[in-house]
Amino acid sequence: MKRLVAVTLGILTAFGGFVDIGDLVANAVVGSRFGMSLAWVVVVGIIGICVFAEMSGRIAAVSQRPVFDLVRERMGPRAGLVNLGASFFINVLTLAAEIGGAALALELATGLDYLLWVPPVALVAWLVMWRVKFDTMERVFGLAGLALVVFIVALWRLGPDWGELTTQLTRPPQDEGVPTYLYYAIALLGGAMTPYEVFFFSSGGVEEKWTRRDLVTARANVFVGFPLGGVLSLTIAACAATVFMPVEAEPDSLGQMVLPVAEGLGKAGLGVVILGVFAATFGATLETALSSGYSLSQYFGWQWGKYVAPGRAARFHVTVLASVIVATALILTTIDPIKVTEYSLVFSAAALPLTYLPVLMIANDPDYMGAKVNGRFSNALGSFYMVLLLVVALAAIPLMLATKAGQ
Amino acid sequence: MSEPARVLHARLHLxxxxxxxxSDDRLLCKVDDLEVRPGDRPYVTAILSGPPALGPRLGGLPGWLMTETDRLFRDEERPGPYRIEMSMVTEIGSAVRVAGRRQDLALERWLTGNVVGRIPGAAGVEEQDAPDRALRVRERWEDRPDTPRIGGLIGRTVRGPAGEVAGNVADVCLVQDGPLLAEVHQAFRTAGLLIARRRAGRLFGYERGPGLWRPSLLGALVRRMHGEIRYAEWDQIESLDDGEVRLGVAWDRLRSTADL
Amino acid sequence: MIPSVRLAPPALLAALLLSACVSPAWDDDDYALKAGKTAESAVSAVRFARSTVAYRDRMTGPYAEVVLTEAARDLSSVNDQFGGVQPPSDASDRIRDEVLRLTEKAESEVEDLLIQVRRDGVKDPAAAVRELDRLASELSDFAEKHR
Incomplete structure (x- = not known):
């Protein structure tokens, strides 16, 4: 019984914690411009993140080695350093976007300009990372993120033309060019498979001291929680497709992105969705900030983690603090957080193979995994995704330049 | 002691x-490089870590920056890397475990005292390890920049007896049959080199037996990129001068990795 | 090689942020295209303003204000940006007048509504919605003509 509660709680946390500012922005923008015609990319992304999160969770449970350890160990110091540079840069960019997102949610709730909210959000986030226990932290914000389920209720209340939505699945709109279509496909994939998610997931496994016995929990989180989060992403896109697409409106702010919920459910729904957005972005603020500490520490072999007292992991906590400060400064330059998000999604997509390649290799290495090496199915999927991610990585930046970032 | 000596690939396993x-599962550092005692039967004496060990392996501008930055903050004349004797190693698995009361690296100690310790609510600062007297002494005299390191062997060009290029050093094979260290366990002797015909890049473990060539697509790709991989015993190597490796026998007479 | 790889992302980001600004128009066609794009962005902002007015009773005060402020800000930046592009010929002047007439009208309309919302609510929501609908469809027709 106790085990069941733990598994359920884990699933709900993964579900609520799945959506972050990247998923929110990418799905709302794509829904309004392309309807449901890019839904398949979300599905591909969800399967991909499930495959690699499962591998990295399994490695963490069996060998206690988190993802960036593997990157350094299998890719070597040079390629590892390139990966570290890219991941760290993307991480700080994403962190800035999440802080901005949380501040924007507070602006929607209070009417006070978001820039006033940025410093307090950053300060509170840092305090949480400094003092609050890992599992408490993860649970509270994961569960609060479940408030975003209100998008599903809103979609149902909006009463969309389901037939029309289904037709869109296979028919991209005629007035958008192919490069723009592909560019947004890459952004969606970057949103679903962001590298920080596996850094955080596997390091979290080590923080929570997973062993082989926790493999069930890890797999339940991944195979149930993540797909549920994916359904939420699709619902956000469907809401945008229902409300914005017919009138050619294209949301470019957080306020506009939650408009469908206000239309469908009124003030109460609006309150819940703002809470959900805040929880999701604030939770992701913690995840990205910790991930920057995780990746740097794991590359250099420093003691990391919240499972030891802050005074016992000085370099780790200094890294986390420094990234929060840099990200806050970036947002305070009044750069648009939504734009930052869009760019960080595409850069994420470009960096994906660097992170996932060593995971796939180690998941096959019996020195690490013993009998728990990948099966044929995992390997077939993993190899397929490696090819796909390589193509995506090569295409991402050229497409971004060619389409002027999707304009 | 009838079981065969343990064989490791330095780059892959260490x-x-x-x-x-x-003693307390604390994460200390990475194996940034390995120190070798030269001689007829060279063997690994210590794990090296920190910027002076990682910098040379990185090479190029980043490596130089790392080494020089470290030098700026050290007061020794010729600072050496953080060093852990191989005799302290108790287990080599997904991590390398070491016995004893090894102290943290200098940066961690400095940040604990001067940054993290000053933030309110920093628990755990007082638990910082007391400076280890034995270690201090060692840090001063253990400054031997000229001792060879495994990292310096990897990537070298290999030439045959006639001076023709045969390939590149991809990895170093270590066999645990060297002299006794601190009367506890035997040292890892450098037993030979894995030489890739075409590229100096990493083998990612795909040089091992066919049972480990998974996922098959990746295994095939890596092996194709490297061309044939052969194994040169230590006594088949004539010299290690001039940053190259000169073989005493022709490429064809080297053992193929398939028989390993 | 490694340093250049690590410098690439920030450099790219800077280049992209710059490229997001409006570039000068090369010829009449290019100018017309830009006018069409401008109208398209304006349609989007007007639609959001319309939704806010139409569903004002389903929204909390601060939220409605924020969304309407954004619409007003978007329209004003659309106007500023397009207004700053030099029309290459007399023929382009006509297009310029046409699109700026619409977008400036939209801007002032939305700003009026914003003042009303901040004071004590929109006086005649039904009329405002009608007016915004009309503007949006005119802008949309214009965008359709010049794409």
């Missing part, structure tokens, strides 16, 4: 792995 302190 380099870049996490070093963990046995």
């Amino acid at each position: 380099l870049d792995r996490q070093v963990v302190r046995e």
Whole structure:
């Protein structure tokens, strides 16, 4: 019984914690411009993140080695350093976007300009990372993120033309060019498979001291929680497709992105969705900030983690603090957080193979995994995704330049 | 002691792995490089870590920056890397575990005292390890920049007896049959080199037996990129001068890795 | 090689942020295209303003204000940006007048509504919605003509 509660709680946390500012922005923008015609990319992304999160969770449970350890160990110091540079840069960019997102949610709730909210959000986030226990932290914000389920209720209340939505699945709109279509496909994939998610997931496994016995929990989180989060992403896109697409409106702010919920459910729904957005972005603020500490520490072999007292992991906590400060400064330059998000999604997509390649290799290495090496199915999927991610990585930046970032 | 001596590939099984302190599972550092005692039968004497060990392996501008930055903050004349005797190693697995009361690296100690310790609510600062007297002494005299390192062997060009290029050093084979260290266990002797015909890049473990060539697509790709991989015993190597490796026998007479 | 790889992302980001600004128009066609794009962005902002007015009773005060402020800000930046592009010929002047007439009208309309919302609510929501609908469809027709 106790085990069941733990598994359920884990699933709900993964579900609520799945959506972050990247998923929110990418799905709302794509829904309004392309309807449901890019839904398949979300599905591909969800399967991909499930495959690699499962591998990295399994490695963490069996060998206690988190993802960036593997990157350094299998890719070597040079390629590892390139990966570290890219991941760290993307991480700080994403962190800035999440802080901005949380501040924007507070602006929607209070009417006070978001820039006033940025410093307090950053300060509170840092305090949480400094003092609050890992599992408490993860649970509270994961569960609060479940408030975003209100998008599903809103979609149902909006009463969309389901037939029309289904037709869109296979028919991209005629007035958008192919490069723009592909560019947004890459952004969606970057949103679903962001590298920080596996850094955080596997390091979290080590923080929570997973062993082989926790493999069930890890797999339940991944195979149930993540797909549920994916359904939420699709619902956000469907809401945008229902409300914005017919009138050619294209949301470019957080306020506009939650408009469908206000239309469908009124003030109460609006309150819940703002809470959900805040929880999701604030939770992701913690995840990205910790991930920057995780990746740097794991590359250099420093003691990391919240499972030891802050005074016992000085370099780790200094890294986390420094990234929060840099990200806050970036947002305070009044750069648009939504734009930052869009760019960080595409850069994420470009960096994906660097992170996932060593995971796939180690998941096959019996020195690490013993009998728990990948099966044929995992390997077939993993190899397929490696090819796909390589193509995506090569295409991402050229497409971004060619389409002027999707304009 | 009838079981065969343990064989490791230095780059695959040792380099870049996490070093963990046995007594309390504290993460200490990475195996940034390995120190070798030269001679007829060279063997690994210590794990090296920190910027002076990682910098040379990185090479190029980043490596130089790392080494020089470290030098700026050290008061020794010729600062050496953080060093852990191989005799302290208790286990080599997904991490390398070491016994004893190894102290943290200088940066961690400095940040604990001067940054983290000053933030309110920093628990755990007072638990910082007391400076280890024995270690201090060692840090001063253990400054031997000229001792060879495994990292310096990897990537070298290999030439045959006639001076023709035969390939590149891809990895170093270590066999645990060297002299006794601190009367506890035997040292890892450098037993030979794995030489890739075409590229100096990493083998990612795909040089091992066919049972480990998974996922098959990746295994095939890596092996194709490297061309044939052969194994040169230590006594088949004539010299290690001029940053190259000169073989005493022709490429064709080297053992193929398939028989390993 | 490694340093250049690590410098690439920030450099790219800077280049992209710059490229997001409006570039000068090369010829009449290019100018017309830009006018069409401008109208398209304006349609989007007007639609959001319309939704806010139409569903004002389903929204909390601060939220409605924020969304309407954004619409007003978007329209004003659309106007500023397009207004700053030099029309290459007399023929382009006509297009310029046409699109700026619409977008400036939209801007002032939305700003009026914003003042009303901040004071004590929109006086005649039904009329405002009608007016915004009309503007949006005119802008949309214009965008359709010049794409």
